[in-house]
Amino acid sequence: MSTKSDVSSPPARHTAWQRLCVSDFDRLYPLLTTYIQQPSLAESVTELVMDFSSRERSWPNDYPPDEPEESSLGVTGDLVREHVRSLGLGDRETKGMLHALRLWVNRQETPANWQPGDSESSEPHYLHDEFAGFAAVVLLSLCKNLSTLHIAPPMSGFSPMLEDYFLKTNYGMLQEPGLQNLTKVQVLPGMWWGEETVYGQLEFLRLFQYFHRLPAINTISIDSLQEYQSHYTTFIPRTGNMKTLKLDHVDMDNSFLTLLISVPKVLVELKVSLGGKEHIDGGNPMIYPQSIGRALAQHKETISALDLDLDLCVSEFVCKDKVRDDSNDEISDEDSDIEEFGRDYYKIDQESRLAVEKISTAAESYGWTIGSLHDFTSLTQLSIGVYTLLGPPDSRGERLARQPPFRLIDALPPKLESFCLYGYKKGENLDIDEHVNEFMINREARFPSLNEVRGIEEEVPSVAQLFPEVSFLDRMSSGIDEEEENSHYWKTPEFPEEWKPVE
Template sequence: MSLHTLPEEVLQGVIGNLSSHQDVASLSLQCRRIHRLCEMSTRRKYRRVRLRDTFDFAKAFGMLLSILKKPRLGLYVRNIQLERSPAVGYGFVESYKPRPAERALALDDLYRLKKAIERLGFELVEKQEKILNMLQAPAIMYDDDPRSPFLAQALAAVLVSVSPMLESLSFCPVGYEAPKLLRLEAEADGEPLPISDYVFKHFLELASIRGKNMPFLQNLRAVRFLVDPNTRVYHSSYYQPYDLFTSLNLVRRLPAVESIRMDAIADADLPSVEPPPRLGNYTCVTIQHSSLSYPYLVYTIESAKRLEKFTYGIGGRSSWNGMLTHFHPERVFRALFAHQASLRQLDLDVEEETRLLDLDSLRYLKYNPEEEEHESPRDDPVYLHEWADELEKLPAVDESTADFCCLRNLLQLEDLSLGVHILYLYARGYGGDQLDNGSFSLVDRLPPNLVSLRIYGYKKGMKPRLKGVSQNSLEEQLAKLMAEKDEKLPRLGVVEGIEEPIPNGETIEGPMNKDRLWKGDADDDWTVYEYA
């Protein structure tokens, strides 16, 4: 039977089972009848929701009322972006003070809105009433109105709850709260810390705890952490401090999450509690154009149950104080090596932010052993109290893991991108089975199933920035690689960065080098008809 001859109810079922808007768009081209059933103009209007300024809030509220009236419209929402943090002016708002409702709603709309709030999962009636009051803020307000961050978070929470097919979520910092133990201690001392009203943050926390028992966020696969454009700590040309751990902890337990991404971030001024290891559901982590101290990278890598793809690169931004962050090659590689059974893609572009490499200690000379004291130990009472329930169920560590680790033992790795010196170090390895520089052979220490190799920062004739390595070592090793790869690495079909240099990512010296700034992603996907 031809697709064109199917009854409308059958066609509706076919269309409803297509998760991709592109697939629906292709199907809509078959004939006028199918195009009408696909409702492409309506799909485009509801495809993405952005919450950046008060103009967006007004549009999003109208879309929310339409979805509550016709729930099938919520099936069309695939991406929500929250770009409004709890910052107003030079300070942060924490607590919301209810005011008389200033948004007139029909009784039917008000009833549906109340029911939607009840389904968010908050049990306290007082909390539900406060959220309703947030949503009844005036339709028109200034961006610096202290109610605007709360309205944005309330809208984001309810919109997510009525969008069962939501695939991607982007959000900026949604509020800092002190760890549980510190709050308990403050309360015991008779000086309780203020209670925050960060609705979206608390909504994600509830959803993470209940997991598959919640009727939403079951299809969310991609999460992106954003720097709030309205509350940058420094000029936009600088890396921005970002509380990475809070964001990770909000999404790591969501049932379908696969990838997380962030750009242009630096260490937080006041970091939250690091996530526990081996419990995050994401398998792909991308951190680009950023400058993070190595503990952030280590804890992020360790937080995943299984990691398939990891990308970290510096460059395209300036450092506000002119300092470079510390990268600890061994600590980062050992964290990655714990995922040797799953890691398929690795991309590290960090060498331009380092100095001379010391092979005796296999760490950058900028790194000092004393810095390990600043790492948050796993026996910290604050950490243990924060994740007590999860730590009880933490899967046991495989004690059979060998002390020695090198690239050769990453049997699943297919796509590798590294700076030329890090490539040398990781191929040489760490632990008891290291080869001396005289007997080391790069081609013999690369992953056996490698398909693609990309080398950053190599130039023909360059001298290695490695102590104890001969001046011609890099050139000789790469020449040997190219000569023997077909025999020893039969799957390796792409090698880049030897004949044509690939520059290292580079932290820019000062904000005046505008031509070297990372411009950010073009917002081409936002179109006028989406808010029509």
């Protein structure tokens, strides 16, 4: 989704904006110069949307070579240059930013009839990518009271300048680090090459590494994105300050999901739904409920709200495989993944991580399920897929493939106040009916605080039911029209009404 059709950047006038959307470069540079001259205006910004995802070109691969000594860039240009130098970034990063600034200030005007694909001599469109990274760093360094960041990663990744700034700010390597009041990061819903029915791509673990140590960070929210041939596969568990993770309509395999769950030091709220769009290569990820349960067990004393809609990926076929317990794996100092993570960053996280409890519960106590949640002493809000909790159905769907090693009523947390069971339909599966009936008969006596139950008397469909898997080949050969085709996929939400275009 591009925010350009919904919101636009404000003009550079003396207004103390609270919300900004950055996608119009021609209006962005005057805004930066205004903020540098009047810092109090930048300090009024609390919510920011950065969407450079629609650019035609990819980010530059490296910083430029050495350049001759710079001449004046004009009064405002010189002010911006001094601000860049004051950030305390390394020589390489500062040189890259000043290069982008000089190119942008001295650029030619864009011809009114320029189109993507025109020759570079008619439009310096290659500057846009370099300027985007430069401008993002300057803006983030100025908006000291920013609390919410909405960000759309370009398909080819973030600018090296912006990535360096994120990492050095996150790890406290700058004299005056930014983002100290940032509480929420929301990654804008993605798509693949303009195809709304296909997930966008995201380096989930790299994104976490940009923000997880920030002092005020509380929430990371991601929608409509997939893990696809990820370059970054390593993370140090129990190092993140965020307490809420929301992963809506995503596509990732078992190891990635368990690793993400392990990142927070203290997890209070988790929402995960798998499915809703089409993977580039088709098919669904493989999820072992048992592994998810073991990862969650690290947070059994703190998590208060749990919303898991994983049933699209829970099947008898997958659960029959032997599950390797990789939730507590240690990374060797010789591991090549550390080089990608960054050895300096890796060392800082290793020294500050919380201890990871070794989960010794036998696999038999989980069966093919997420396991009992009875020991989750803070859990009051629970929404969960019926197969994730009780195990997958057999091939006919009329019985459970294997009985869970617990009764439903014994597996629920004792302080439960709200309970929703995704994907249950009375009369479809005799085994599940027995569990549910037993719960309903005894619910008042066993759960005195439970005041809301959904998904039993009335069906609450899971993602698997709302958006059943349709392979790419089947879709292409079916001959259905575009409107019907799009009805099979999750519609990404629009921005809220309060985000109005600035005239």
